[in-house]
Amino acid sequence: MSLPEFQTTSYQFLREYVESHTGIELGPDKQYLVESRLESVLVEAGCKSLADLCRALHREQMASFKLGNNPRILRGKVVHALSTHETSFFRDPDLFAGLRKELLPGLIAANPLGRLRVWSAAASSGQEVYSLAILFTEMGIQPPPELIATDVSAIILEFGSAGFYTDYELSRGMEDPLLRGQYFVPQKGGSKVSQKLRQLVDFRCFDLREPGCGLGLFDLIFCRNVLIYFEEATRHKVIEMLRGQLRDGGILILGSAEAIWADMEGLERISVAGLTCYRRNCQT
Numbered sequence: 001m002s003l004p005e006f007q008t009t010s011y012q013f014l015r016e017y018v019e020s021h022t023g024i025e026l027g028p029d030k031q032y033l034v035e036s037r038l039e040s041v042l043v044e045a046g047c048k049s050l051a052d053l054c055r056a057l058h059r060e061q062m063a064s065f066k067l068g069n070n071p072r073i074l075r076g077k078v079v080h081a082l083s084t085h086e087t088s089f090f091r092d093p094d095l096f097a098g099l100r101k102e103l104l105p106g107l108i109a110a111n112p113l114g115r116l117r118v119w120s121a122a123a124s125s126g127q128e129v130y131s132l133a134i135l136f137t138e139m140g141i142q143p144p145p146e147l148i149a150t151d152v153s154a155i156i157l158e159f160g161s162a163g164f165y166t167d168y169e170l171s172r173g174m175e176d177p178l179l180r181g182q183y184f185v186p187q188k189g190g191s192k193v194s195q196k197l198r199q200l201v202d203f204r205c206f207d208l209r210e211p212g213c214g215l216g217l218f219d220l221i222f223c224r225n226v227l228i229y230f231e232e233a234t235r236h237k238v239i240e241m242l243r244g245q246l247r248d249g250g251i252l253i254l255g256s257a258e259a260i261w262a263d264m265e266g267l268e269r270i271s272v273a274g275l276t277c278y279r280r281n282c283q284t
Contacts, residue, residue, distance in 0.1 A: 010049070010050035010051045010053075010054050011031045011034065011050065013054045014026070014034060014050065014053075014054065014078075015028075017054075017057060017078075018078070018079070018082050019231075021075060021079060022079055022082075022083065022152050022207070023152075023207070023208065023209050023229075023230045023231075023234045023238075024082065024083065024229045024230065025229060025230060025231045025234075026082070034050075034082065035050065037081045037082055038050070038053065038078065038081055038082070040081070041053065041074075041077050041078060041081050044077070045074060045077075053078075056074055057074055057075060057078065060073070060074050060075060061075070076153070076154050076155055077155065079152060079153050079155075080153040080154075080155040080156055083151075083152065083153050083156070084225075084229065085124045085125060085153075085156050086124075086225075087124040087125060087127045087128055088127055088169075088172040088173045089127045089130070089131050089169075089170070089172060089173030089174045090131045090173040090174070091127070091128065091131075091173060091224075092256075092275075094273060094274065094275060095253070095273075095275055096131065096135060097273060098272040098273025098274070098275055099135060099272075100135060100139060101273060102272050102273055103220075103251060103272045103273075103277070104116075104135075104136075104139065104141070104220075107219050107220060107249075107250075107251065108141065110249055111219065115143045115144075115145065115146055116141070116145035116146070116219045116220065117145065117146045117148070117216065117217065117218045117219055117220075117247075118132060118145050118146065118147050118148070118218060118219065118220045118221075118222075119148045119149075119150070119215065119218045119220070119221045119222065119245070120132065120147070120148070120149045120150070120222045121150055121206075121208060121221055121222060121223040121226075121242065122150075122151060122208070122222075122223055122224065122225070122226040123149035123150055123151045123157070123160055123203070124151055124156055124160070125156050125159040125160045126149060126159065126160025126161070126163065126201070126203070127165075127169070127172075127173065128149075128222060128224075129147055129149040129160070129201050130160075130163070130183075130193055130197060130201065131173070132145075132147060132222075133147055133197050133200045133201055134179060134183055134197065136200075137183075137196075137197070137200075138179075144200055145200075145219075146202070147200055147201045147202065148201075148202050148204065148215060148218075149201055149202065149203045149204070150203075150204050150205065150206035150208075150215075151205065151206070152205070152206070152207050152208070153205075154205045157203050157204075157205055160201075160203055161203045162192075163192050163193035163197075163198050164187065164190055164191070164192045164193075165184075165190050165191060165192075165193075166189060166190040167189070167190050167191075169190070170184065170190065170191060182194075183196070183197045208223070208226070208238045208241065208242075209234060209237060209238060209241075210241075211241065212241050212242070212244070212245045213244075215245060216245075217245060217246065217247045217250070218245055218246060218247065218250055219246075219247055219249075219250050219251070220250065220251050220253070221242055221245060221246060221250070221251070221252045221253065222253050223238075223242055223252065223253070223254055224253060224254060224255040224258075225255035225257070225258070226255075227239070227254065227255070227258045228255065228257055228258060239267075243266050243267055243280060246280040247280070248280060248281075249279060249280065250279070250280045251270075251272075251277050251278070251279055251280075252267065252277065252278040252279075252280070253277050253278075254278070256275075256276075266280060266281055267279065267280060267281070268280075268281050
C-alpha cells in the first residue's frame with residue numbers, strides 16, 4: 001500500500017488497508033459510509049481528516065515492524081468500525097427449529113460417544129453463539145457441546161465475552177421471558193449472561209483467511225452473512241478452509257444469500273427443515 005499523499009487518495013488507502021487486514025471489500029461508492037463510521041475513531045485518535053488517519057495507521061504499522069511486536073491498537077479500532085456487526089438472538093428462527101428437530105439429533109446419533117464441537121465463525125457480539133448454548137442446554141445434550149466463537153474484531157469479541165446486552169438487544173430474538181430469566185441476570189440498563197451460559201463458550205480472535213488448523217475439527221460450523229463482504233477469490237479460499245475444518249459428515253451453515261458459493265468439491269448440498277446447508281463428504 002502506498003501512503004495517501006503519494007500515489008493514491010486517502011479513501012483508496014483505507015480500501016486497500018481494510019481489505020489487506022480483514023478481507024472486506026469496500027466499493028468505490030462507499031466513501032461516505034466509511035467516513036461516517038470512522039468519525040468517532042478520528043476524534044479518539046486526534047485526527048482531523050482521513051489523510052491524518054491514514055498517516056497514523058502507517059506510522060503504527062511501521063512501528064510494529066520495527067519493534068517486532070503487534071501493538072496495533074488503532075488498526076483494531078478501524079477494523080471494528082468498518083466491520084458489519086448486525087446480529088440478534090435466535091436469528092432466523094426456522095434454522096434453530098431445524099437444528100433442534102433434525103440436524104442436531106442426526107449429528108448426535110452419528111457421534112454417540114463423543115462431544116460435539118461447534119464453531120460460530122463470525123460471532124460478532126455473541127448473540128448467535130449464546131443462542132446455540134441456550135438451545136443445547138434446553139435440549140439437554142450431554143456432554144455439553146464445545147462452543148468456539150471467533151471474529152476478526154477483538155473489540156467486538158470483548159462485548160461478546162462480557163455478555164452484557166441492553167433490553168433492546170435482548171428483545172431482538174429473546175422473546176421467551178422464561179429463557180431470559182434462566183440464562184440472563186438483570187443489571188442496570190440490560191442483563192448479563194449467566195455464568196452457567198458464559199462458561200460454555202470460548203471466544204477467540206481469528207481471521208477467516210488464515211488456516212484454521214489450530215482450532216481443530218468441528219461437527220457444525222456457522223459462517224453466516226460474512227462471505228458477502230469478500231471478493232470472489234477470498235470467498236472460495238474461506239469456504240475451502242471451512243470445509244477442511246469439518247469432520248466427516250460435519251455440517252456447514254452459510255447465510256441464505258451465500259448458498260451458491262458453497263457448491264464445491266467435498267461439500268454436499270442438503271436440506272434441513274427446508275433450509276440449505278452443506279455436509280462434508282466422507283474421505284474428501
